[in-house]
Amino acid sequence: MRNIISILLIGLIYLTSTSCEDMFGDYLDKAPGIDITADTIFSSKAESERFLVAVYEQALQSPWGYDTYRFGRGQQMNNIYNTIAGFVTKSDEAEMGSGWFISQGINNGTTTVTPFLDRLYSHRYTGLRYVHTMFERIDDVPDADQNYKENIKGEMIFLRAQIYFDFFRRYGGMPIVERTYSPVELAETFIPRSSVAEMVDFIVSDCNYAIERLPDSYPSQWKGRITKGAALALKAKTLLYAASPRFNTTTPILSMDDPANNDMLCYGNYDENRWQLAADAAKAVLDWAPSGGVWLIEDKGVDKNYRYAWEVHDNPEIIMADKKAYNPQSYTYWLFKTVGGGDGPMPTQSFVEYAYEKKDGTEQVWEVEATNLDQKYSELDWRFHQTIGYTGFYWNKQRGVLNMALGPAPAGPHGAANKTGYMIKKHISDAVNNSNPSEPKNWIWYRLNEFYLSYAEALNEAQGPVTAAYEAVNRIRSRSGMPGLPAGLTQEQFRERVRKERAVEMAFDGHRWWDILRWQIGREVLNGPFYGLKIYKNQPITTPLTFRYERYAFETRVWQDRFYYYPFSVNSSSGATNEMNKGHLVQNPGW
């Protein structure tokens, strides 16, 4: 009996003196599984590189300013046709065939907040979180050396700056999120919109941080990672935008409801020195280029240099390309199945007239109608022939010669109606055809040609049309066989010429819309009638075919000044969240 009691007492003491946890060891702990957690992912360099790849995938959002297209990330990857369309049809470069495209509501001035929304708004914050997560955890990776870590940090901070630049050029000053937050923290932390000055300083400072840490180039298997050149390019672009009329001004074009908030839209003063900073930064890109193995393509011939630079993967003119393989399948569908591209993006005659000079540097004359369309085309800038698909243009072996002529049916495979008479050739290499509709395509973020023109533009604003400015523009013109700009231009004349040069050189590359915004010339170039051509075969039929045209206004565009600053979403529909009512944001004017 006494023994039993002793045993029981010992048992009781055992049970009560040790906690349940101890008694059962790790009974309540999760057994090891195959799942990956925050701790395993940063436990080695090899693991963390899988996350690094994810950072690139998430943070490098489309360079094409995907903001006006309907779909979110994912779809855009496969759809160059819509990517181009969503972008260039907002500017004067092209018109969209499909009426439901959001750009059509922008063209006619009727769009409201929800359609106008920036579809990548929350994706950019996703990218930022990836960037910050990598930045904050890279030091935990045990088997990576310090140089490697500094390199990664440079890449991350560059990507952050790039994301903020994409915010900046849409909204002006934005809330600056500098680290990862927990939801609880963020619910309790008020992060207001920054001023434009703070926004620019933040981006530039991030670029400087990245410039210090990034290499000039990578081994070929890592081509596509961020280089010092990319950071220099972003810095130059940011400073150019900051110096431009939209921001570098005393008052914004439309005032905020509370004018005290106008610093979110512009600097609040004009400072000529901002142009000098922009010029210096663009010059730094040009100066850096040789060390990064980057140069202007000038050795392929005046009729091929330009095309080589957008068509060939990893060509030396590229400073930074998104190596995500985009797939132009839908574009070829449009190109080869729905004949004539009536639903797709169509370059406008207005843009052709504005941008393309004749090869001799004089303006082409476009009568209301004429019978010598073939001749007029043939006289245009070499770059026209490397950019736009027009009637008489040889597309490729399968597609043959384009023919956008109207006429009695059957008009032949290329003969269906097209509102403007043009198609976009740029970005669609000859390798793409019906049986090979999916050539992967790297989107180019930064190409060296841009910085010649940026340098010229900024220098002209800071110092007038000095020799260096002329040299920079003429370098671009001459490699495509165009004569140099006439000497003795005034600052204003030079400004107009360099702006036009940007429109030509970087047509359909995703710059024009932003340039229109930063120069604040929407009312000048996106307002009023827009022209296309009605094209007919000359009668009697000639051999080879020749064409006549009638110039006609296919639409009248209506510009709204509120388009200069994008709106924030105000309701919870269409997958967007109601950002305005969360209190961090001040809505942009006019929305």
Place this chain on the structure above:
Amino acid sequence: MTQIIKSGFILLIFVLGISLSPSSWAQGIVETSSLPKDTVNLGYGSQPAWMVTGSVSQVKGEELKKNFTPDAGNTLYGRLLGLGVSQGNGEPGLQSPTLRIRGINTFGTGNDILVLVDGYELPIGQLVPEEIETITVLKDASATAIYGSKGANGVLLVTTKRGHSGPLKVEFSVQHGVNRATDLPKFLGSYDYARLYNEGQVNDGVLPGDVQYSQEAMDAYRTGNSPYLYPDVDWYSEVLRKIAPSSNYNLNFSGGTSAVKYFVMANMVDIGGLYKKTEDLSDFSIDSKYQRFNFRTNVDIQLSNRLTAHLTLGGTIDDKSNPAANNTSSIFNSLSMLPPNSFPVYNPNRTYGGSTLYSNPYGDLLETGMYTSNGRIFQGSFGLTEQLDMITKGLSMSANISFNNTFTSLSNKSRKYASFSLSPGEGSELIYTKIGEPTSLSGNEGQSDQWRSTTLRAYLNYARNFGVNAFDAAVLFNSSDQSFGVGGLPYVDQGVFGRFTFANNQKYIGEVSFGYNATDNFPKKSRWGLFPAVSLGWIASNEDFLSGSSVVNYLKVRGSYGLTGNDQIGGDRWMFRQNYVGQGSYQFGTTNTNFGTIGEGTIASGDVTWEKQTQFNIGMEATVYKNLELSFDIFQQERYDILATPARVVPSFIGVSLPELNVGKTNNKGFEAMVRYNSDQESDLRYFVQMNAWYSINKIIDNSEPFEVEDYLYRTGRPIGQRFLLESVGFFADQADIANSPRQIFAEVQPGDIKYKDQNNDGVIDQSDYYPSGRNGSFTGSLQAGFEYKGFDLEMMFQGIGNRDVYLEGSYFYAFQNNAKISEIAINRWTPSTASTADYPRLSAGNNQNNFLPSTFWLRNGNFIKLRSLELGYTLSGSLTERLGVKQARVFLNGTNLFSLDKMDFTDPETMSGHPPVRTISLGAKINL
């Protein structure tokens, strides 16, 4: 699992026990005659009813026999105050109702109550009343706190029968009956179908000359003279039989000596499905049936004068079969859609009729394959109890290990077959067009699912009286794991629970109880939670001023307050861990080499925790004028820490899918009342009448929903599950009415279409005009009465739900939608001439995009009162039976689900699609030896 078993055996060896027997501890108190003598099971022990300070209701297994149904859940309608029972469908073996205690308390996923059979988690449905001693509902915090994080939704305790000392008792019963569908929808025949279809077509813009059915066809439908080309088939009567058999056989033995007490039972359920018998007609069919065998052996063995062993073994084996690959819902769906004039069951050449649009439901029954399943449930526990009076009087300890598991295996084979559509040829010739090609059987021969639970438990009980003071305490340690399916990591729980009750002079009672438990689903720092409760009781009738009162025989007032938890929080397991998941790919290098990526998953919720609920309950119970029993409870429950996405407060700067955080709040309040009158037990006519009523209304306090454009679109402030509907304001009278009304964006409307109210007065009827509408059924009542007179007995149970709306949807109600048929509800449809009296919108033969939108037009009063059971019996006893060696014999006639009083003309108010509920009429006999 081995760890838990090993630990279990260590504990068993270290047993310090106290008897589970409730009678032991209260001895020595002279019981006042007016106190209730019942014992109430409280989980991990029981108390005499007078001592209970929590809110509990209890029913005896005996009463549950009054409902003749194979699912024990369906015996509970109206019987337990505060337990809501919502009817499921009527398919044998699949008819478990939804059980809720005091309504629902969370908009999260977990409203299921905790069901414990003999203290361990196990489904209740497959038990039979004959093996149930009591079912107890624990409602307030005082009663449920010991269940810690599992108690907040309320607890249902099922206690199975055990043996008592005494001679062997043998009971044998047999019950045979028939099932019949309570309500089948009322569809119109071919003539009306064709006539109204034409009308719908004309309304949709078809020229009167171009309608589907010619005058000749209409005549053929009306006269029925061409049944193959112009059939008029009532598919319900082709596929279903009017009645299906249902039987139950039970045999049980109980008894005991001072050393061994036992209860042994075997039960057999045998039910035929409502489908016609087809097994003998085809090689590819099987009769629909459900059979179940229940067995139980509960044994208690006195091993020494201190040590008792308890063995509880129960289980079921069930076999279910169904034709047509077990697609019950699709069969009933096609019955409710297939127009009567589509095709005949059989063509003249005995092939199956068919069309490309619809398959032939009777052909499906015969030709599309068979489903069989076999399920097993095993309940086993082994325990030891040791009296420790030698340490201190009244102390005991027990240890238990329990193994509960379920297993189902099934075979499902299906095939396709050919049918033929008919069209008229030359003269009287018919052209047959083949649809589908026959295939051989294919599918799944063996598939299985299982659930396992292993629990280890150790109790320390102390119960002793010190003069007029009584003290009762129970402390318990619990550790369990559960596994679902074939693989997967088990769910692990551990905890310590305690309950301490003190009673003074049988007047003043105080109790403190707590649950302190942990789960593996939360991080180490927060996986333990404490759930305490306090309660007080005062037996006023034992005070001097009331004792001896002829009016108030018994009066107890009690109140409780406490905290309970709900661990069915929804979301992923291990939400506290930041997972990284494959995202996509990206390319690097001049060769565009593809790299896989790993990215951040939904952000970890580091502080994830249980839903918690504070519960406040005040109640009273009384007996007045000797025969009248009353009880009343009011409660208020505040649920918080409900998981919700903080969509409202967190800006998208966060850059990652928001986690669910414990931010949601709801409340729920209500009352429960009971009145019972018992006649004097001595007279020839003995009877009782009992009325139960309860009411609960809940409200969402915070669900962190995103901002909405109109205030009335918020769910916050409304009951959980609130419907949002367009408000119907009648039918459009004419074009002028349409022109003068707000534009309805959903479709072009025409006269006779439903007109909706513009809630926000913006001139457009759109998504923003959905308005909270409809009631959730917050009131439940029941009326039970029983009579006994000279061997005859009669008992009935009415149950009803009030403050309830139902929403009409689907082919029973939506005429011609999705090529379906038309039911009687549409007869009084809108036409220009009936515009003033119409109660159904104008007909459309195509899919109408306006009239069948969610609107108040389809909201109907769903209140009902159902006669859930009625039993008339006659008991033979005395010299007649004794001569036969029979102690007692009873014959009885039983009706279950006999009728429903409601405002629903076309269907059962609870089951409005799929397999109909069944009404059962049966005859039975029971013999006691």
